[in-house]
Amino acid sequence: METQQKRIILFSGKGGVGKTTVAAATGLKSSELGKKTIVLSLDPAHSLADSFDIDEETRLSAKGLPIKINDNLYIQELDIQEELERWWGEVARFLELLFNTTGLSDLVSQELAILPGMEEVTGLLYINHYYRKSDFEVIILDLPPTGETLRFISMPTILKWYMKKIFRVERTIMKIARPIAGRMTDVPLPDESYYKSLETFYENLKGVDEILIDPDITSIRLVTNPEKMVLRESIRAYTYFNLFGINVDAVIVNKIFPKEVIQSCPSLKGWLESQYKYLEEIEAYFKPKPIFKVPHAQRELVGIEGLKWVAEKVYPNTDPTKVFHKEQPYQFEQTEEGYLLKVKLPYAEKKYLDLYKVGEEIVIRLGNVKTHIMLPKKLKNKEPVSARWEEGYLKILLA
Ligand SMILES: Nc1ncnc2c1ncn2[C@@H]1O[C@H](COP(=O)(O)OP(=O)(O)O)[C@@H](O)[C@H]1O
Ligand SMILES: [Mg+2]
Numbered sequence: 001m002e003t004q005q006k007r008i009i010l011f012s013g014k015g016g017v018g019k020t021t022v023a024a025a026t027g028l029k030s031s032e033l034g035k036k037t038i039v040l041s042l043d044p045a046h047s048l049a050d051s052f053d054i055d056e057e058t059r060l061s062a063k064g065l066p067i068k069i070n071d072n073l074y075i076q077e078l079d080i081q082e083e084l085e086r087w088w089g090e091v092a093r094f095l096e097l098l099f100n101t102t103g104l105s106d107l108v109s110q111e112l113a114i115l116p117g118m119e120e121v122t123g124l125l126y127i128n129h130y131y132r133k134s135d136f137e138v139i140i141l142d143l144p145p146t147g148e149t150l151r152f153i154s155m156p157t158i159l160k161w162y163m164k165k166i167f168r169v170e171r172t173i174m175k176i177a178r179p180i181a182g183r184m185t186d187v188p189l190p191d192e193s194y195y196k197s198l199e200t201f202y203e204n205l206k207g208v209d210e211i212l213i214d215p216d217i218t219s220i221r222l223v224t225n226p227e228k229m230v231l232r233e234s235i236r237a238y239t240y241f242n243l244f245g246i247n248v249d250a251v252i253v254n255k256i257f258p259k260e261v262i263q264s265c266p267s268l269k270g271w272l273e274s275q276y277k278y279l280e281e282i283e284a285y286f287k288p289k290p291i292f293k294v295p296h297a298q299r300e301l302v303g304i305e306g307l308k309w310v311a312e313k314v315y316p317n318t319d320p321t322k323v324f325h326k327e328q329p330y331q332f333e334q335t336e337e338g339y340l341l342k343v344k345l346p347y348a349e350k351k352y353l354d355l356y357k358v359g360e361e362i363v364i365r366l367g368n369v370k371t372h373i374m375l376p377k378k379l380k381n382k383e384p385v386s387a388r389w390e391e392g393y394l395k396i397l398l399a
């Protein structure tokens with residue numbers, strides 16, 4: 001018999017929309033269906049523990065390690081400082097030493113100008129760790145607000161580039177440093193533990209990008225509110241997730257005011273009615289993705305009872321760990337005009353788009369985010385010759 005697929009569910013959205021609440025509610029319902037579940041948060045504000053109404057003492061004594069909620073459910077609020085030390089310790093120490101050494105600092109700081117965001121890397125390390133080395137069947141990550149989320153998903157690409165650089169820098173340093181190391185005792189040479197730690201770090205991240213782009217494993221859910229600014233950000237995020245090839249399997253519209261409230265509040269009528277206008281827009285934008293609507297509770301939502309209420313609104317009579325919708329973010333297609341690479345990028349603006357080929361990969365850059373799409377064998381000698389937008393897709397002609 002086939003074993004049940006492990007699932008990774010990411011929640012993304014603007015600050016305050018309800019990501020932590022929905023992530024926690026999803027975890028709770030998943031655990032109640034008997035699935036061993038962990039909810040992770042990178043938020044330094046500790047709102048995950050708060051949403052489960054965990055007291056301060058319990059939270060502090062957990063020191064960033066998992067806290068048990070019930071037999072199947074754990075939550076973990078990652079402490080970035082602790083985690084850096086744990087996963088990246090020797091490497092960070094060596095780089096610091098290097099930065100502080102005269103003569104080499106310019107070269108190094110130039111090369112290492114794009115040091116990846118450690119929070120994002122930590123999130124990736126944990127996903128990889130729990131996915132491969134734990135018995136958690138469901139791994140839920142409450143992501144930081146959208147801007148950082150984009151850094152998070154672009155991290156595997158950045159890291160690959162970065163690791164190449166770091167190795168190059170290292171070789172340069174060794175070339176300069178070795179012959180004179182005897183004389184210049186203040187030039188630090190990485191010792192054995194540095195290499196070990198770099199190796200472990202690499203090893204721990206290996207394959208995480210493959211997990212993230214597998215739609216049977218990873219889903220990202222957009223949490224949004226029926227408001228103009230929030231909606232805009234969700235659309236932008238959606239475009240970027242497509243660019244990276246991470247499957248958005250549902251959109252959750254949270255904090256919708258019930259129509260009865262609108263009737264009884266003449267002074268808020270205009271504002272509240274606009275919610276329903278944005279709700280229609282959301283449906284039009286994200287079709288055919290499922291849209292889960294959650295009313296505003298009109299009370300404070302804390303503790304298990306509050307989360308149960310949310311879970312029943314988001315996933316009435318449904319398993320929250322299901323893949324609700326699957327869509328290939330990009331595909332290759334043979335047409336009369338030639339081979340097309342089709343990328344679902346519904347709301348991107350042309351002026352921010354850049355397209356080129358490096359090696360056997362097509363690079364698509366949108367603003368300051370880029371992705372690499374590997375060409376299949378039979379197309380690897382083709383070049384992108386033109387591109388156009390059609391039916392929500394960017395269609396790139398390869399010839
Ligand atoms: N459907 C809802 N009804 C009422 N209050 C809500 C609802 N969803 C979330 N909240 C409240 O809104 C606030 C922000 O939610 P939170 O989940 O912390 O947002 P985020 O993680 O996106 O910043 C919290 O106080 C939470 O209890
Ligand atoms: Mg939060």
